Amino acid sequence: GNSVTQMEGPVTLSEEAFLTINCTYTATGYPSLFWYVQYPGEGLQLLLKATKADDKGSNKGFEATYRKETTSFHLEKGSVQVSDSAVYFCAADSWGKLQFGAGTQVVVTP
């Protein structure tokens, strides 16, 4: 089955800093890849996705590129805001089975 590994948190940053959260996966076939975000007190919501190799997902200033050669889907944002403080989950979906990573907490300070 699938497995997803993402960097451990918490990641603490100052506002306007550059954010990278690493994510790698193992899967049978070619999974779709997702980043979900969980803001404090809210449910998980989809942040972005990519369904095939070299696709780039983007949303709210975040980007991630599907790298088949390195089986990675790293999340990046050039300038974070306090409102980006949340837990970020990388996930892979093969044949209708969505597997999540453990999550990375991001704390952005003013």
Place this chain on the structure above:
Amino acid sequence: EAGVAQSPRYKIIEKRQSVAFWCNPISGHATLYWYQQILGQGPKLLIQFQNNGVVDDSQLPKDRFSAERLKGVDSTLKIQPAKLEDSAVYLCASSFPHLEMNTGELFFGEGSRLTVL
């Protein structure tokens, strides 16, 4: 559009007691999921329904956990008897059926937090 509704939001019980969680998915979503999220871990799929049929329950501890979706709309997850290690957030999610493989997006409820003492 209303989101996925779950209740209760919080529940505290003693071990060996029972508990039930309810989920109402987004209208028209045929696929419903229950996930368990233990603190510090990612969500783990417990059971997946397609309409009122079970698609995957391979990770559901069937000796104590049960779930049903009798009319293909809302669903109930029950734990009986509860153990300390069942303390977690129970997430319900729904989606349209996968029209083709590898394209699904899940919509999550806010979760039900269970504490077993």
